[in-house]
Amino acid sequence: MPRVRARGVGVRYGGRWGLMELDLEIHTGERVALIGPNGSGKTTLIRLLATDLSPSSGELRILGADRPSPTLRRRIGYARDHPIHFEALTGTENLRLFAGLRGSAEMNGSFGIDAELDVPVHQYSFGMRRKLLLMEAFAGATELVVLDEPTVGLDPEGIEVLGRAILKRGETGTPVVFATNEVRDIPEWASRVLFLHEGRVVADDTPSGLLERVRGETRITIHLQDSESPIQLRSPRGAAVLPQVIEGLLETGAEIRHIQLHEPDLRDVFQLLTGVHLPEPGP
Amino acid sequence: MIWAAEWQLALRRPRLLVLNVGIPLLLVLPIALGGAPPFHAAAAYAVLFVLFGTFGSAIPLLRDAEGGILRRLLLAGGSGPAILLPRIVVGTLLDTLQLLPAALVILMLGGASGRVWLLLIPTLVGTLLTANLVGVWIAAVARSLAEGALFAAVVSLFLLHGSGVFRTARPGSPGAALESVLPFGPVHQLLLEGAGGAALQLSTGAALLSSCGGALLLGALTITVSGALIERIAPAR
Numbered sequence: 459m460p461r462v463r464a465r466g467v468g469v470r471y472g473g474r475w476g477l478m479e480l481d482l483e484i485h486t487g488e489r490v491a492l493i494g495p496n497g498s499g500k501t502t503l504i505r506l507l508a509t510d511l512s513p514s515s516g517e518l519r520i521l522g523a524d525r526p527s528p529t530l531r532r533r534i535g536y537a538r539d540h541p542i543h544f545e546a547l548t549g550t551e552n553l554r555l556f557a558g559l560r561g562s563a564e565m566n567g568s569f570g571i572d573a574e575l576d577v578p579v580h581q582y583s584f585g586m587r588r589k590l591l592l593m594e595a596f597a598g599a600t601e602l603v604v605l606d607e608p609t610v611g612l613d614p615e616g617i618e619v620l621g622r623a624i625l626k627r628g629e630t631g632t633p634v635v636f637a638t639n640e641v642r643d644i645p646e647w648a649s650r651v652l653f654l655h656e657g658r659v660v661a662d663d664t665p666s667g668l669l670e671r672v673r674g675e676t677r678i679t680i681h682l683q684d685s686e687s688p689i690q691l692r693s694p695r696g697a698a699v700l701p702q703v704i705e706g707l708l709e710t711g712a713e714i715r716h717i718q719l720h721e722p723d724l725r726d727v728f729q730l731l732t733g734v735h736l737p738e739p740g741p
Numbered sequence: 742m743i744w745a746a747e748w749q750l751a752l753r754r755p756r757l758l759v760l761n762v763g764i765p766l767l768l769v770l771p772i773a774l775g776g777a778p779p780f781h782a783a784a785a786y787a788v789l790f791v792l793f794g795t796f797g798s799a800i801p802l803l804r805d806a807e808g809g810i811l812r813r814l815l816l817a818g819g820s821g822p823a824i825l826l827p828r829i830v831v832g833t834l835l836d837t838l839q840l841l842p843a844a845l846v847i848l849m850l851g852g853a854s855g856r857v858w859l860l861l862i863p864t865l866v867g868t869l870l871t872a873n874l875v876g877v878w879i880a881a882v883a884r885s886l887a888e889g890a891l892f893a894a895v896v897s898l899f900l901l902h903g904s905g906v907f908r909t910a911r912p913g914s915p916g917a918a919l920e921s922v923l924p925f926g927p928v929h930q931l932l933l934e935g936a937g938g939a940a941l942q943l944s945t946g947a948a949l950l951s952s953c954g955g956a957l958l959l960g961a962l963t964i965t966v967s968g969a970l971i972e973r974i975a976p977a978r
Contacts, residue, residue: 505977508816509816510812510816510977511977512977528815528818528819528820528823529818531815531816531817531818532817532818533818534816536816536817538813540809542808542809542810542813543810544746544750544810546749546750546753546754547746547749547750547753551745551746551749554742555742555743555745555746556813556814556817558742559742559743559814559817559818559819559823560817560818578753594817
């Protein structure tokens with residue numbers, strides 16, 4: 459039985475649909491990455507799964523329940539994009555409170571802020587608040603973990619801990635759904651990727667299945683000394699074509715300033731499928 | 742969990758605690774020492790005490806709703822009673838402790854009788870519990886801090902007026918009937934006698950029943966529908 463099942467789900471904001479005709483099943487242990495530009499419906503879907511929104515149309519069942527309740531919410535670990543805490547309480551006190559509401563304060567990964575946990579949250583940086591929020595979401599034995607832009611504000615160590623926490627939860631059978639445009643780590647973290655565009659799911663596949671669509675499409679950008687516009691090439695043989703290309707350019711008398719190689723990633727797949735360039739996530 | 746957090750939050754704001762003790766004293770002292778007629782003085786005290794309770798409940802709730810922390814508690818699995826009950830109880834106890842010095846000053850300077858002293862704490866707790874509960878309902882209706890402040894002032898003043906704080910209703914009139922069911926009559930009468938005015942019209946039992954019994958009834962209703970109230974106070978945005 460799926461842990462999440464959506465049939466024809468839509469969410470309307472005033473006169474605009476934030477999400478349309480969503481059909482989706484999420485099963486035990488799946489690690490699902492949601493990818494899409496701003497306004498594509500990622501956060502709307504995350505908020506639906508966290509029971510922060512109710513569908514305007516269609517049928518949605520989360521962990522067998524078709525309506526939000528405190529009991530259902532205690533079974534979901536949720537980290538929204540913006541960290542909100544009791545500022546006067548310490549990290550430990552916030553953890554105890556939010557994890558304790560779910561009946562457990564067992565920690566799963568420290569995200570490297572152990573030393574600061576006894577400090578009031580108003581003294582935390584944005585990154586530390588994000589880490590505390592993620593610790594709260596992963597604490598205890600939740601049956602579904604939902605994360606909105608979990609890598610935002612994290613340092614490399616935090617991103618590594620996050621990846622381990624996602625993989626560990628998947629191994630224990632808990633589905634993890636996370637929205638992100640940080641595509642670099644997705645092939646390792648996610649077992650499934652959903653592309654969202656203009657409120658609809660436009661692709662639903664494994665990371666390798668999606669990357670297969672742009673296999674061999676290494677992009678080569680060559681910047682010449684006397685030219686403002688670089689030369690763009692697509693190579694089915696990766697960098698193997700470079701010696702031949704460089705030789706050809708040198709023979710014409712061109713001076714090469716620098717060469718960039720871009721291995722295809724999920725951003726390229728998204729562009730291929732939607733025609734929309736997915737912006738790099740902010741720092 | 743939320744009980745502990747509410748106490749910790751209150752104790753970590755010592756400046757606010759001091760202000761909340763000092764400001765009522767600052768307002769009460771000139772009236773008590775200035776020889777104001779007891780009827781007017783008691784009305785001013787009753788307004789102060791009730792507004793303290795309603796504002797002190799509604800405004801922090803609306804502030805926490807706007808800041809998103811209430812929604813977070815809900816989404817973490819907090820139920821209506823689990824979120825609202827600690828706030829109401831801790832808020833009432835804190836309000837009582839913070840207003841107690843001002844109330845003691847009123848009673849001491851007014852030469853209050855033994856019965857007034859006996860009724861002070863239960864009447865104050867009952868009144869402030871009612872005011873805190875009214876604040877929760879106001880927060881559920883208001884959509885901003887400004888609206889909350891406006892509604893808290895208007896509702897409190899109407900309830901005070903209906904409770905006979907600003908007028909003396911003719912016996913047997915609808916106004917007198919209203920006074921007997923509205924919650925702030927006992928505290929007004931207590932403060933009136935405490936300030937050197939007319940003796941309490943209510944018996945000890947009636948005063949306790951009116952102030953505490955009414956508060957408990959309103960409290961039971963509030964907790965029963967607290968799930969719906971907290972969803973209204975902290976809706977999905």
